[in-house]
Amino acid sequence: MKVLVLGAGQLARMMALAGAPLNISISAYDVNSDSIVHPLTQQNLGKGLANAIADADVVTAEFEHIPLPVLAQCQQSGKFLPGETAIKAGGDRRLEKTLLDDAKVRSAAYRIVNSEADFRQAITALGLPLVFKSALAGYDGKGQWRxxxxxxxxxxxxxxDAFLSADPSQSIVAEQFIPFSREVSLIGARNSQGEVQVYPLTENHHVNGVLSVSLAVAGNEQLQQQAQQMFTAVANQLNYVGVLAIEFFDVNGTLLVNEIAPRVHNSGHWTQQGADVCQFEQHLRAVCGLPLGSTALVRPSLMVNILGEDKVPEQILTLPGLHLHWYGKTKRAGRKMGHINLSGATTAELKTRFEQLISVLPEAAFPELTQMAARLN
Amino acid sequence: MKVLVLGAGQLARMMALAGAPLNISISAYDVNSDSIVHPLTQQNLGKGLANAIADADVVTAEFEHIPLPVLAQCQQSGKFLPGETAIKAGGDRRLEKTLLDDAKVRSAAYRIVNSEADFRQAITALGLPLVFKSALAGYDGKGQWRxxxxxxxxxxxxxxDAFLSADPSQSIVAEQFIPFSREVSLIGARNSQGEVQVYPLTENHHVNGVLSVSLAVAGNEQLQQQAQQMFTAVANQLNYVGVLAIEFFDVNGTLLVNEIAPRVHNSGHWTQQGADVCQFEQHLRAVCGLPLGSTALVRPSLMVNILGEDKVPEQILTLPGLHLHWYGKTKRAGRKMGHINLSGATTAELKTRFEQLISVLPEAAFPELTQMAARLN
Structure with missing residues (x-):
C-alpha cells in the first residue's frame, strides 16, 4: 500500500517507520515548500501534489493546519481519511465546538467573538475568568489570552481587535475557564466498519503551554469509560476513520473536552514502547482497511518531550526500559526535537527509572519533571 | 551519524528502521549491483562505494559473503566494524574453525578436505557419520553433504571432487556429526571497551535447513552462563565490536558451537518486540560508540519466518502481541519475505496465542509449527 501524508514532520516520519514492516510506504506533502518528500530522508521526490494523490492508495494527514484548497483537492480524490470535515474541525475551534455540541459531549461553555459587542456579551453570559482562543492556527498555547x-x-x-482585523477569516472563541485538576487525553482509532479501539488514558503535563510529559494511566476504570464514551460519540459523529486524539480537562473525575486532534498525537508517543500496537501503526491499519490491533498497555510507560535540544546525556541510553526518538531536525529554541519513552514492569519500577532519568537530564532543558514523578504511585 | 552497511537486504532495512530514532542514517551497498542504495526504499543513491565509505562515519555489514577486495577497501578506511577478520571468519568455515580453536570453545571435531587423501583420512580420524560443509558460501543448509x-x-x-575442482578457492570442512537434542543461538553485542551484553538464549527450529521458528528461552541459567562464556571468548578473540550471533548444538545440556554469524541474525528478530533494546539498535549502538542497552526479556516471545509467501491471512493482525514484519521483497519460492513476532505476558499466554496463530496460518506454507508450540511449557 502507498499512503500520502499531508505534512512532513515527525508524525509522518514515525508513520513511515511504523508502516515499513507492513509494506506500507509513505510519502509526505510538505505544506511549506509545496513539495512531495520522503518523510524519513526529507528527500524531494520530484512530483507535484496531484501526481502524489493519484499514485497513493490512501491520503491522510499529520496535522490540521492545511490550506483549504489542498484539503478540497484531497477530498475530491475519494482517498482522503479521516477526510476534510474531520481535519477542518481539528483546525478551526468554531467547527470543533459545533462538532462537540452535535455529538453531545461536554466541553467548556463558549461564545464566538467577532466584534466588541460579542466580546462584552461573552463576558456577561459566561462570567470571569475567561479564556480567549483564536479560532484558527492556535496550538501549543499560541493564540490564547486570559x-x-x-x-x-x-x-x-x-x-x-487588532488580531481579528489582521485576518478576516479569524474569530475568537471565548471559553469559560475550567478549574481542572489535570489534563488527560485519550488516543484511539475507529475503522470504516465503525469499530473503536482506544488506548489507556494518558495524563499530560504542560510547561509554558507545550506538552512536557505524558504518563499512561491505567486503573481508573470509571474515567476510562467516560472518556471512551465521549471519544466514540465524537468519532461516530464524524464517521471518523483513523487515529483520533481527544484532550480532556479532568474536573474532579468529570471530563470535559478541551480539544480534539484528528491525527496521531504527541501524548500518544508512549504507545511505541508501552502499548501492543503503537498509534502510528494503528492509524495506518485504520486508513488502509487492515484490522485494528490490540491497544493493551504492555508496561506502565511515560514520555518526555525533548524541546529545543539536539543532545541529551548519552548515559541515559544505559537505563533499562528507555527509548530515545529523535526527529532528525535542526535545532531551534523550543522546537520539538525528539522524545524519550520510558517503561517499567510495574509503576514502582517506572518511578524509580524516571527518578534515575531526571537525575541525569539537565533541569534547565527539562523543567518540572520532579512534579510529574511525584504523580507516579 | 552515518552508517554504511555492506549488503542491502532485510537486515540493513531493519537497521535503518532502528537507527532513525537515534538520528543514525543508513545507506547500503548492494553487492550484486555494486551500487549504494537506501535500504528502505532501495532507491539508488547515485554514488560509488569509495564515496560512500568516505561519507560514512562507520562501515558495517549485514552478511558475510562479501567479495574480498570490498572487505579490504572497507578495512583500509579504518571505519569498518566488526572488521575484515570477523567478517571473513563468518564467511569461511576454515577460518571459523581456527577461530573457535584459538578461542578454546567447543565445536565438532573436524578436518579440512582438499583431496581424496584428506577425505579418506577425515573418515578414519573422525568416524561416521560425518557432515561435509563447503568452506565458502554455505548457508541455510546449502553446500552440505552427509x-x-x-x-x-x-x-x-x-x-x-567435482565441487572442489570447480572453484580452487574452496575447501570442504568435514565435521563429526553431533547428535544434538536441539539448536540454540545466542545473540549479543560487544563494544569497543570490551563490554558484553547478551540476550536470553533462543531455541531454533529449522525446516529443510532454513530457520522456521525462534523461541526466546528464559530460565535455564546454567545453559545461559555456558553460552555467554563461549560467546565472550569468541568475541574477545576477535576484539569484536557489534552484534555477533553464535549458533550452538545443545547436546543434553552441553553446548558446542555450530557456527558464528558476525552480524545481526534471523534468530534475533524476536528482540524487536521481546527485548528491551532490539538487536538492530544494539548493533548500531555498538558500532557508533553509543552505550549498549538493556537486553532484558520484556515478554516471552517467538518469531516465525515467512518463506516464499507475500500474503498472510489479515486476521492474524487482530491477535494481541503479534507484530508483522515484511521486507518489501518480490515473491520467490523459499525466499525470506518477512517474519511474525509474537509475545505474551507469560509463557502460557504465548503458547495460547501461538496456537491461535497456527490455527489461522496455512500449514503448507508454515509447516511443523505445532511441534514447536509443544515445546512452550
Whole structure:
C-alpha cells in the first residue's frame, strides 16, 4: 500500500517507520515548500501534489493546519481519511465546538467573538475568568489570552481587535475557564466498519503551554469509560476513520473536552514502547482497511518531550526500559526535537527509572519533571 | 551519524528502521549491483562505494559473503566494524574453525578436505557419520553433504571432487556429526571497551535447513552462563565490536558451537518486540560508540519466518502481541519475505496465542509449527 501524508514532520516520519514492516510506504506533502518528500530522508521526490494523490492508495494527514484548497483537492480524490470535515474541525475551534455540541459531549461553555459587542456579551453570559482562543492556527498555547478581572477587559479587547482585523477569516472563541485538576487525553482509532479501539488514558503535563510529559494511566476504570464514551460519540459523529486524539480537562473525575486532534498525537508517543500496537501503526491499519490491533498497555510507560535540544546525556541510553526518538531536525529554541519513552514492569519500577532519568537530564532543558514523578504511585 | 552497511537486504532495512530514532542514517551497498542504495526504499543513491565509505562515519555489514577486495577497501578506511577478520571468519568455515580453536570453545571435531587423501583420512580420524560443509558460501543448509555409511564414501567423493575442482578457492570442512537434542543461538553485542551484553538464549527450529521458528528461552541459567562464556571468548578473540550471533548444538545440556554469524541474525528478530533494546539498535549502538542497552526479556516471545509467501491471512493482525514484519521483497519460492513476532505476558499466554496463530496460518506454507508450540511449557 502507498499512503500520502499531508505534512512532513515527525508524525509522518514515525508513520513511515511504523508502516515499513507492513509494506506500507509513505510519502509526505510538505505544506511549506509545496513539495512531495520522503518523510524519513526529507528527500524531494520530484512530483507535484496531484501526481502524489493519484499514485497513493490512501491520503491522510499529520496535522490540521492545511490550506483549504489542498484539503478540497484531497477530498475530491475519494482517498482522503479521516477526510476534510474531520481535519477542518481539528483546525478551526468554531467547527470543533459545533462538532462537540452535535455529538453531545461536554466541553467548556463558549461564545464566538467577532466584534466588541460579542466580546462584552461573552463576558456577561459566561462570567470571569475567561479564556480567549483564536479560532484558527492556535496550538501549543499560541493564540490564547486570559481575562481574570473586569477592569482589564478594554485593554484585552484592543489586543483581540487588532488580531481579528489582521485576518478576516479569524474569530475568537471565548471559553469559560475550567478549574481542572489535570489534563488527560485519550488516543484511539475507529475503522470504516465503525469499530473503536482506544488506548489507556494518558495524563499530560504542560510547561509554558507545550506538552512536557505524558504518563499512561491505567486503573481508573470509571474515567476510562467516560472518556471512551465521549471519544466514540465524537468519532461516530464524524464517521471518523483513523487515529483520533481527544484532550480532556479532568474536573474532579468529570471530563470535559478541551480539544480534539484528528491525527496521531504527541501524548500518544508512549504507545511505541508501552502499548501492543503503537498509534502510528494503528492509524495506518485504520486508513488502509487492515484490522485494528490490540491497544493493551504492555508496561506502565511515560514520555518526555525533548524541546529545543539536539543532545541529551548519552548515559541515559544505559537505563533499562528507555527509548530515545529523535526527529532528525535542526535545532531551534523550543522546537520539538525528539522524545524519550520510558517503561517499567510495574509503576514502582517506572518511578524509580524516571527518578534515575531526571537525575541525569539537565533541569534547565527539562523543567518540572520532579512534579510529574511525584504523580507516579 | 552515518552508517554504511555492506549488503542491502532485510537486515540493513531493519537497521535503518532502528537507527532513525537515534538520528543514525543508513545507506547500503548492494553487492550484486555494486551500487549504494537506501535500504528502505532501495532507491539508488547515485554514488560509488569509495564515496560512500568516505561519507560514512562507520562501515558495517549485514552478511558475510562479501567479495574480498570490498572487505579490504572497507578495512583500509579504518571505519569498518566488526572488521575484515570477523567478517571473513563468518564467511569461511576454515577460518571459523581456527577461530573457535584459538578461542578454546567447543565445536565438532573436524578436518579440512582438499583431496581424496584428506577425505579418506577425515573418515578414519573422525568416524561416521560425518557432515561435509563447503568452506565458502554455505548457508541455510546449502553446500552440505552427509555420509552415514562407509560404502557411500566413493560416490560422495566424486561429488565433492567435482565441487572442489570447480572453484580452487574452496575447501570442504568435514565435521563429526553431533547428535544434538536441539539448536540454540545466542545473540549479543560487544563494544569497543570490551563490554558484553547478551540476550536470553533462543531455541531454533529449522525446516529443510532454513530457520522456521525462534523461541526466546528464559530460565535455564546454567545453559545461559555456558553460552555467554563461549560467546565472550569468541568475541574477545576477535576484539569484536557489534552484534555477533553464535549458533550452538545443545547436546543434553552441553553446548558446542555450530557456527558464528558476525552480524545481526534471523534468530534475533524476536528482540524487536521481546527485548528491551532490539538487536538492530544494539548493533548500531555498538558500532557508533553509543552505550549498549538493556537486553532484558520484556515478554516471552517467538518469531516465525515467512518463506516464499507475500500474503498472510489479515486476521492474524487482530491477535494481541503479534507484530508483522515484511521486507518489501518480490515473491520467490523459499525466499525470506518477512517474519511474525509474537509475545505474551507469560509463557502460557504465548503458547495460547501461538496456537491461535497456527490455527489461522496455512500449514503448507508454515509447516511443523505445532511441534514447536509443544515445546512452550
Amino acid at each position: 481575562l481574570k478581572r473586569a477592569e482589564d477587559a478594554t485593554a484585552l479587547w484592543q489586543q483581540l | 555420509l552415514k555409511r562407509a560404502e557411500d564414501a566413493t560416490a560422495l567423493w566424486q561429488q565433492l
